[in-house]
Amino acid sequence: xxxxxxxxxxxxxxxxxxxxxxxxxxxxxxxxxxxxxxxxxxxxxxxxxxxxxxxxxxxxxxxxxxxxxxxxxxxxxxxxxxxxxxxxxxxxxxxxxxxxxxxxxxxxxxxxxxxxxxxxxxxxxxxxxxxxxxxxxxxxxxxxxxxxxxxxxxxxxxxxxxxxxxxxxxxxxxxxxxxxxxxxxxxxxxxxxxxxxxxxxxxxxx
Amino acid sequence: xxxxxxxxxxxxxxxxxxxxxxxxxxxxxxxxxxxxxxxxxxxxxxxxxxxxxxxxxxxxxxxxxxxxxxxxxxxxxxxxxxxxxxxxxxxxxxxxxxxxxxxxxxxxxxxxxxxxxxxxxxxxxxxxxxxxxxxxxxxxxxxxxxxxxxxxxxxxxxxxxxxxxxxxxxxxxxxxxxxxxxxxxxxxxxxxxxxxxxxxxxxxxx
DNA sequence: CCGGGCATCCACCGATCGGTGGAGCGGAGA
DNA sequence: TCTCCGCTCCACCGATCGGTGGATGCCCGG
Numbered sequence: 001x002x003x004x005x006x007x008x009x010x011x012x013x014x015x016x017x018x019x020x021x022x023x024x025x026x027x028x029x030x031x032x033x034x035x036x037x038x039x040x041x042x043x044x045x046x047x048x049x050x051x052x053x054x055x056x057x058x059x060x061x062x063x064x065x066x067x068x069x070x071x072x073x074x075x076x077x078x079x080x081x082x083x084x085x086x087x088x089x090x091x092x093x094x095x096x097x098x099x100x101x102x103x104x105x106x107x108x109x110x111x112x113x114x115x116x117x118x119x120x121x122x123x124x125x126x127x128x129x130x131x132x133x134x135x136x137x138x139x140x141x142x143x144x145x146x147x148x149x150x151x152x153x154x155x156x157x158x159x160x161x162x163x164x165x166x167x168x169x170x171x172x173x174x175x176x177x178x179x180x181x182x183x184x185x186x187x188x189x190x191x192x193x194x195x196x197x198x199x200x201x202x203x204x205x206x
Numbered sequence: 207x208x209x210x211x212x213x214x215x216x217x218x219x220x221x222x223x224x225x226x227x228x229x230x231x232x233x234x235x236x237x238x239x240x241x242x243x244x245x246x247x248x249x250x251x252x253x254x255x256x257x258x259x260x261x262x263x264x265x266x267x268x269x270x271x272x273x274x275x276x277x278x279x280x281x282x283x284x285x286x287x288x289x290x291x292x293x294x295x296x297x298x299x300x301x302x303x304x305x306x307x308x309x310x311x312x313x314x315x316x317x318x319x320x321x322x323x324x325x326x327x328x329x330x331x332x333x334x335x336x337x338x339x340x341x342x343x344x345x346x347x348x349x350x351x352x353x354x355x356x357x358x359x360x361x362x363x364x365x366x367x368x369x370x371x372x373x374x375x376x377x378x379x380x381x382x383x384x385x386x387x388x389x390x391x392x393x394x395x396x397x398x399x400x401x402x403x404x405x406x407x408x409x410x411x412x
Numbered sequence: 413c414c415g416g417g418c419a420t421c422c423a424c425c426g427a428t429c430g431g432t433g434g435a436g437c438g439g440a441g442a
Numbered sequence: 443t444c445t446c447c448g449c450t451c452c453a454c455c456g457a458t459c460g461g462t463g464g465a466t467g468c469c470c471g472g
Contacts, residue, residue, distance in 0.1 A: 012293075012314045014321070018224025060315075087293065108218045109266075115220070147419060160401025162458070175422045182461070183419090192428090192460075193400040195366025201407045353449060368428065381452045388431070389449085398430075398458090 004123040007033040007048060007080070009041040009064065010056040015108070019054060019085075022112050029119060038067030045071055050080045051123045055102075057086040057093055065100045072101030081122045085110075104128030146184055146200075153180040158197045210329040213239040213254060213286070215247040215270065216262040221314070225260060225291075228318050235325060244273030251277055256286045257329045261308070263292040263299055271306045278307030287328045291316075310334030352390055352406075359386045364403045 008019045008031055016034050023029045033048040035041035038055075039062040045053060053071065057064040068082045083104040084097045094105055104122050106115065107130050118128040146154070156166045163181070167174040181193060190196035214225045214237055222240050229235045239254040241247035244261075245268040251259060259277065263270040274288045289310040290303045300311055310328050312321065313336050324334040352360070362372045369387070373380040387399060396402035 013317050014221060014224040014228065014314055016224070017227050017318065018220040018222070021223050021227040022220065108220060111219050112223065149420070157400050158404040160397030160404075162398070164458085172420085173422060175424095176420070178460075179421070180419090181459090185460085191366030192368070193398075194363050194403045197400045197403050198364040198366075198407060201404060355450070370428085378450085379452060381454090382450070384430075385451070386449095387429090391430085 003028050003030045004052060004119060005030050005032045005048065005050040006052045006054060006119060007031070007035065007041065007044055007050040008054045009035045009038070009044075009059075009067070010054075010085070011036045011059040011061070012056075015056070019115075022115060023119070026116050029116070037061035038064050041067050042070055045080060052083055052119050053080045054083050054085050054119075057084060057088070057097060065096050068097065068100040068102050078125070081125075083118060083122055083128065085115075106130050146187060147180075150180045150184045150187075151200075153177055154184055154196060154200055157181070157193050158201070209234050209236045210258060210325060211236050211238045211254065211256040212258045212260060212325060213237070213241065213247065213250055213256040214260045215241045215244070215250075215265075215273070216260075216291070217242045217265040217267070218262075221262070225321075228321060229325070232322050235322070243267035244270050247273050248276055251286060258289055258325050259286045260289050260291050260325075263290060263294070263303060271302050274303065274306040274308050287331075289324060289328055289334065291321075312336050352393060353386075356386045356390045356393075357406075359383055360390055360402060360406055363387070363399050364407070 006023065006029060008016050010016050010019070013036075016036070020031045020034065023031050032050055033044040035044045037059050041053070041055070055064040055068060064084065064086075068084070071080065071082060081103040082101065083106065084102045085106050085108060086093065086097075087108045097105060104118055104127055106118055106128065110118070110130070121128050152170060153166055156169060161169065163174050163177045166177045170177070181196070184190065184196050184200075185192070188196055188199045190199055212229065212235060214222050216222050216225070219242075222242070226237045226240070229237050238256055239250040241250045243265050247259070247261070261270045261274060270290065270292075274290070277286060277288060287309040288307065289312065290308045291312050291314060292299060292303075293314045303311055310324055310333055312324055312334065316324070316336070327334050358376060359372055362375060367375065369383045370380050372383045376383070387402070390396065390402050390406075391398070394402055394405045396405055
């Protein structure tokens, strides 16, 4: 049986070096390519045809999620698999990554052995999920959904506009603005507008 | 001349591995210790007496800033020097690290050569600053500063507490809470509490 | 077909917030 | 030493917000 071929995508050189180092010591796993942004990773993947891609999410020159979506669309026989490896475990990041087609989601504080096991599991076709990601999936499935209008309103709230100003901006009545806000409060479990802004910001909704 | 002895402090095993790997290839620099939290790093530093400490800031088991403050207080002849190595370049993180006595501030997207040069500069007594950190220092010096009390209040606002509830929690009058908030509004250029929460969150103040 | 669920819309009231004006107190610099 | 500045503290008022109670139109599935 041949070695598992992987590509490492991360904007931080140190992290890339750390990852390649981890797998250099590991028999049966070869790092065959690196990239520092989502778009550039696609070329590397096309060239090297890896079994698993380790993908960071937030990168200055191009996010990881679109790259995952793209590589999933073009892969044959399920290769390569996409393993998200990120610092953050926010609702939105996890959802968008998994929706894009990621086969695994690990946090960067994972240990070396966890990481190696994740890569082997993925190469064998077993999906991998960090506890936080699993909790998100099992927990509230449709709870966090805010309507587009509610997000419009909340965004303006976060900019410091009053309800009346928001109403004018969106060409609706002030009462309507309040209704939207009250709905967001109950959906988010927020006590008031300030709390709602914090929660939304925390989850990356605005 | 003897090798530069360094200790690496970061909660992510991968990052630690990456850093030790970078310096393993580098003659004249020895990694003599590692730690995964601020408090635990102090013991390692006491044991190994390094010349330079590479310190992450945000760590679950204990932040880097208090550790820097502590090691600065106990060092002799300026050793060890503290080099902050973090993902974030927010106002507050940079300020608090430099106030604590850090001799250098680098972002994790630094290249290997930048990193090696930074360690050599620090060992030679030359301070090291990432462009972002330098900009912060040169720019607005006292503008973004919120008092500790103001941050206390704003944190509770972000949790959705009313002014009265905050007053009770902090054992002060509701009027005082409002005063603190009004001050934060003018300092941050915020229109109301929701806006202030957003700005603070954006800048990493809470 | 029709009823439930959802997004969107609106008016009124009590509670809360934003803003003004002011006071004491301690540290930094003249 | 004394002054100045910023942090902390407080009371009062008008403006705004949170909450209740409803209404409309739309889509989807029974």
